[in-house]
Amino acid sequence: MDWINAIIQGILLGGLYALFAAGLSLIFGVMRLVNIAHGDFIVLAAFLALSTTTLLGINPLMALVIIVPVMAGIGYVLQRSVLNQTLGDDILPPLLVTFGLSIIIQNALLEIYSADPQKMNAGPIETASIAVPGGLNIGVLPLLMFVVAVAVIAGLQWIFYRSALGRAFRAVSDKQDIAQLIGLNKAHVFGLAMALSLAVVGIAGVFLGIRTSFDPSIGPGRLIFGFEAVIIGGLGNLWGTLIGGIILGVSQNIGAQINPGWQLLAGHIAFLIVLAVKPRGLFPRID
Amino acid sequence: MSSSSYTISRSSRASRLAAIFGILLLVALAAAPWWAGRADMRLLSEIFLYLSLACLWNLLAGYAGLVSVGQQAFVGFGGYMLFALAMFAGLSPLAAIPLAGLLGALIAVPVAVLIFRLRGAYFAIGTWVIAEVFRLSFAQVSALGGGSGTSLPVGIVKAMASNRSMREATTYWLALGMAVLVLVVIYLLLRSRNGLALTAIRDSELASTNYGIDIWRHKFVVYVIAAGLTASTGALIFLQKLRISPDAAFSVNDWTAFVIFIVVIGGIGTLEGPIIGVIVFFLLRETLADLGTTYLLILGLVAIVVMLKAPKGIWGLIKARYGIELFPLSRRVVDRDLEN
Numbered sequence: 165m166d167w168i169n170a171i172i173q174g175i176l177l178g179g180l181y182a183l184f185a186a187g188l189s190l191i192f193g194v195m196r197l198v199n200i201a202h203g204d205f206i207v208l209a210a211f212l213a214l215s216t217t218t219l220l221g222i223n224p225l226m227a228l229v230i231i232v233p234v235m236a237g238i239g240y241v242l243q244r245s246v247l248n249q250t251l252g253d254d255i256l257p258p259l260l261v262t263f264g265l266s267i268i269i270q271n272a273l274l275e276i277y278s279a280d281p282q283k284m285n286a287g288p289i290e291t292a293s294i295a296v297p298g299g300l301n302i303g304v305l306p307l308l309m310f311v312v313a314v315a316v317i318a319g320l321q322w323i324f325y326r327s328a329l330g331r332a333f334r335a336v337s338d339k340q341d342i343a344q345l346i347g348l349n350k351a352h353v354f355g356l357a358m359a360l361s362l363a364v365v366g367i368a369g370v371f372l373g374i375r376t377s378f379d380p381s382i383g384p385g386r387l388i389f390g391f392e393a394v395i396i397g398g399l400g401n402l403w404g405t406l407i408g409g410i411i412l413g414v415s416q417n418i419g420a421q422i423n424p425g426w427q428l429l430a431g432h433i434a435f436l437i438v439l440a441v442k443p444r445g446l447f448p449r450i451d
Numbered sequence: 452m453s454s455s456s457y458t459i460s461r462s463s464r465a466s467r468l469a470a471i472f473g474i475l476l477l478v479a480l481a482a483a484p485w486w487a488g489r490a491d492m493r494l495l496s497e498i499f500l501y502l503s504l505a506c507l508w509n510l511l512a513g514y515a516g517l518v519s520v521g522q523q524a525f526v527g528f529g530g531y532m533l534f535a536l537a538m539f540a541g542l543s544p545l546a547a548i549p550l551a552g553l554l555g556a557l558i559a560v561p562v563a564v565l566i567f568r569l570r571g572a573y574f575a576i577g578t579w580v581i582a583e584v585f586r587l588s589f590a591q592v593s594a595l596g597g598g599s600g601t602s603l604p605v606g607i608v609k610a611m612a613s614n615r616s617m618r619e620a621t622t623y624w625l626a627l628g629m630a631v632l633v634l635v636v637i638y639l640l641l642r643s644r645n646g647l648a649l650t651a652i653r654d655s656e657l658a659s660t661n662y663g664i665d666i667w668r669h670k671f672v673v674y675v676i677a678a679g680l681t682a683s684t685g686a687l688i689f690l691q692k693l694r695i696s697p698d699a700a701f702s703v704n705d706w707t708a709f710v711i712f713i714v715v716i717g718g719i720g721t722l723e724g725p726i727i728g729v730i731v732f733f734l735l736r737e738t739l740a741d742l743g744t745t746y747l748l749i750l751g752l753v754a755i756v757v758m759l760k761a762p763k764g765i766w767g768l769i770k771a772r773y774g775i776e777l778f779p780l781s782r783r784v785v786d787r788d789l790e791n
Contacts, residue, residue, distance in 0.1 A: 179690070191574075194485075196571075197572075198571075198572030198573065198575070198576065200520070200576075201573075236764075241747070246755070246759070250758070250759070251757055255518065255571040256512065256518060256719070256758075257759070257762060258764075259518055259756065260711065260715055260755075260758050261576055261755050261758050261759065263520065263708070263711065263752040263754075264751040264752070264755040265751070265755065265759070266747055266749055266751075267704075267708055267748075267750065267751035267754075268751040268752060268755075269750070271744040271745075271747040271748045271749075274744045275744045275745065277747070305594050337492070358741055365694075384579070384703065387576070388576065388580055388583060390574045390578060391573070391580075394575075395569070395573065402466050424591065425591055425598075426591075428583070428587055429584065429587040429588065429591075432475075432580055432583060432584045432587070433584070435580060436565060436580070436584070439565055439566075439568055439577075440565055441485060443568035443569075448604065
């Protein structure tokens with residue numbers, strides 16, 4: 165029974181990992197940019213939510229209304245003012261600039277909030293659970309997070325393939341110069357893509373801050389989880405990313421069930437196995 | 452004027468002067484145990500070890516296009532191998548250092564086979580995953596202290612040399628020797644056919660494939676060599692520290708972020724760059740380190756500004772302005788009649 169429980173919890177955890185991954189996948193798809201500071205932005209969002217809840221005295225889930233637009237704004241400004249300058253044939257500048265950003269965010273958070281672990285309290289919903297047949301209990305909060313993750317992925321999928329914004333994303337992704345010719349401003353489109361990416365990061369950060377304790381140093385770890393979910397699921401496939409997140413979450417929980425020290429290791433090993441067997445991921449997009 | 456008066460030259464006045472100056476500097480540095488204090492020697496050793504890490508990262512990122520943010524995997528692996536070989540196999544640390552390098556190169560083979568499947572920035576994060584796997588795995592080895600780490604037994608340290616000053620001189624010379632070895636290996640590698648192929652691959656992968664260059668093999672060779680030398684350097688770093696723990700051994704800040712900073716500031720893709728960068732880095736550190744987190748903030752900002760405004764770093768600016776090269780790597784056509 166412990167095993168079934170571990171697997172169910174792993175699936176729900178996978179939803180959170182899919183949220184970590186979705187923003188990463190989106191900007192890579194649009195502008196071939198890998199944001200090394202992605203995980204640190206998740207932690208930044210968590211700390212912003214912490215400040216908002218203590219300042220306004222509201223439930224962290226309500227803080228989403230403020231955090232998501234703020235993160236989107238940060239994303240747009242960051243892309244237009246800094247990251248657009250790094251895009252080009254050379255992969256080094258975006259990589260190193262976002263690496264520098266990662267160090268800046270980590271140390272700025274350390275300076276402001278200290279290294280103490282923090283956690284947000286979402287109230288009674290944290291302990292509420294639903295009893296399912298077989299004597300298992302599923303937490304309402306993890307379930308809610310999973311449902312939101314699925315909804316976010318569905319929403320991104322809709323934006324990418326059904327909306328005018330998505331057409332612009334796909335156009336600049338395919339041929340930047342031609343997209344400019346037909347009247348798209350690629351600097352603006354890239355700005356919107358980063359805004360969308362960090363909006364998702366905002367949700368992920370708030371959820372992270374409610375679910376576990378966090379401190380300024382945990383960003384790179386979240387980046388790695390997101391990255392592994394992207395690669396396991398297959399580059400460019402958003403639904404694949406969700407499955408990648410679930411596989412990662414389940415592997416970690418199974419690992420932890422065997423030996424608490426193996427939790428993270430089991431996730432990494434699942435990733436390496438997929439990389440060895442199917443280097444393009446389990447569900448690569450057919451180009 | 453006959454065509455025979457033109458020759459291809461690699462050396463220049465600047466490079467010949469640099470060679471003479473370099474040898475004099477090396478002699479002076481080798482004599483440091485006789486003129487420098489204990490603290491100075493420790494600092495110099497640290498500079499040499501960072502120089503060798505920076506040169507190796509630069510070889511990967513600046514010449515082979517392999518941007519790794521996971522070189523701490525090999526630093527930590529080398530450190531742990533030194534401890535394991537000295538504690539369990541009874542090897543002297545002097546013998547364990549090259550062996551740790553060899554083992555580092557060996558483990559790099561399967562690692563490369565796996566992560567070479569990832570391209571560009573995804574390769575970078577893939578190397579980081581490998582470093583995490585190493586860190587978590589070594590934290591599981593209780594014989595090496597598990598998560599809290601272990602110290603090198605006093606007996607092993609004492610057996611290295613008869614007295615303390617001799618021991619300190621030995622570790623100092625090892626660090627100096629490591630930096631020189633790394634510079635020489637990279638210099639010879641870049642002047643060889645392999646180096647020519649790397650330059651071609653860096654400039655155009657498509658064109659070099661058409662010339663029959665096996666891109667995968669060349670990158671693989673560079674990756675394995677860099678891993679081995681990084682592991683040896685890591686063994687030396689932890690021989691100086693005398694204590695190892697998973698978090699210190701596989702620290703991304705200490706062994707990758709600082710190293711990237713050094714190379715970016717100095718000038719990526721040049722041999723001179725890391726040398727300039729390591730000097731700038733240690734000047735900044737010795738003056739600003741008291742600031743703690745603010746110091747790291749400044750480092751991050753400087754790295755971003757340099758990458759955006761002067762992507763070739765300090766040495767790139769000097770090279771563009773004066774056209775000098777201290778390590779004769781490029782080829783120039785020289786008209787003998789003009790030269791004489």
